[in-house]
Amino acid sequence: MFMAKITKTRFAPSPTGIMHIGNLRSALYEYLIARSEGGKFLLRIEDTDRERYVEGAVEAIYRTLDVCGLHHDEGPDIGGPNGPYVQSERLHLYSEYADQLVASGHAYPCFCSVERLADMWEDEETEFIGYDRRCRDIDPAIAAHRVAAGEPHVIRQRMPLDGETTFSDEVYGVITVMNQELEDQILIKSDGYPTYNFANVIDDHLMEITHVVRGSEYLSSTPKYCILYDAFGWEIPTFVHLPLIVGEDGKKLSKRHGSTSFEELVKDGYLPEAIINMIAFLGWAPGGETREIFSLDELEKIFSAKGINKAPAVFAYDKLNWMNEQYIRRLPFEKWRAMVKEIADPLFDEKKYDVDTLAHVLRERVTKLSDIPEMIRFLTERLPYERELFFNKRAKLDADSASVILNELRPKLETVAVWDETTLSALLGQACEETGRKKGQVMGALRVALAAQRVTSGGATETAMILGREEALARLAAAIDYLKG
């Protein structure tokens, strides 16, 4: 009797720098495939390249996964049944398995120097594919002797010279390649570390990964991994290769497309939830569903590898902007208020202001957090007035009529008892009735007087609220003064 194997995926980043959007999306899909099938998601650090190791990169990985809610079930920080989860701590395993392949004839030591290889690449004449296999046929006994004598070497995979290899990918379908196209790739480097090409197979098998999910750039090396699995007699996992994410010019996403790392986007003012939602829909869509706003919890329920596309997807900031707006509007008010406060406090410095109204006004207008300072600049500093600011065709307003209106308004506002929305609103409404003016005229004049800006976040009463009585009256006086002269 067989137990259905539990789905297990892994996110296996190398600590070589920032958490790129492409990496994050791989992590997300890996997480979702596991969760959608009630399986496990694990984290493995692939630090076999000592030269590209970046200090702090591992911490950034933990941090990002955590704020995105992609919690793993096994990993370096929490352990698990198949540890260690850091490749540099698994070195002995790789060499054992490599020895096994050498013994079975599936691999061989290669003594070629990097210099010789470099020369070889320069030789345009030769039409060989990759390494010229010079060491492939050294007598095993002699090779073993040279290795024992301490001669520098790498271990290479002995590829079949004929036949073909076929595998099936969940996204790309059945793929077949001629074995003669495959290079005798390096499995163990001369420093004793495994290459990705070797370590991923060993670890995925040992860690019982059922679904190998990764970017489509690995598609062309997958046949080599299949041959490795076969050499060990291991079951080949399900492959799920993901389409690439490209920039708006169709080229691979890079710095010149703007912010492409998770942390940069957050710094730009995008909410992690919006970023996750955005990249979930890059190259994937739930069939027969037109909604596009999904929380991570909801994605876990509806995600299916079936909906993954093959074609590269363009990362569009327009759409991200929209998503972010949607998420901002759905935020619990208290949370949103706290975000606004954190940004606005230092800008208002010592000055008092009405955070609640500001947060309220900003909520429907902000695209990303980093827009806020510029949007509220007119509140934190007094901008210079210009007569034409008061001109509004529709309200039939101009500087002269504004001057009259503001003078009428001033005494009323100065004596208002309670400085709050309802009182101000009522007072202004009343003023319109008394003078027979249109509301748009009065409101418009006051709004510009308070803001010194044509386009503002919020209307006249809201601006008056945010500024507070003292500042609002001071600005009103300043406006009147300006219009007089």
Added chain:
RNA sequence: GGCCCGUUGGUCAAGUGGUUAAGACACCGCCCUUUCAAGGCGGAGUCACGAGUUCAAUUCUCGUACGGGUCACCA
């Protein structure tokens, strides 16, 4: 260059051997409105091309073009 993969509006995309080929972003217009937004309503815009299979191809097959990936002691 070899090999591999891809191609539904500007972008993300649903979908099918017979459909008026969904929806979203962006764009345009209107409404609402105390400005700007938000919101509501509406509009324009797509099956890369050429053969073949078929009563019928966007859908299946083969070519072409274009795009991408990969050919490291990087992952």
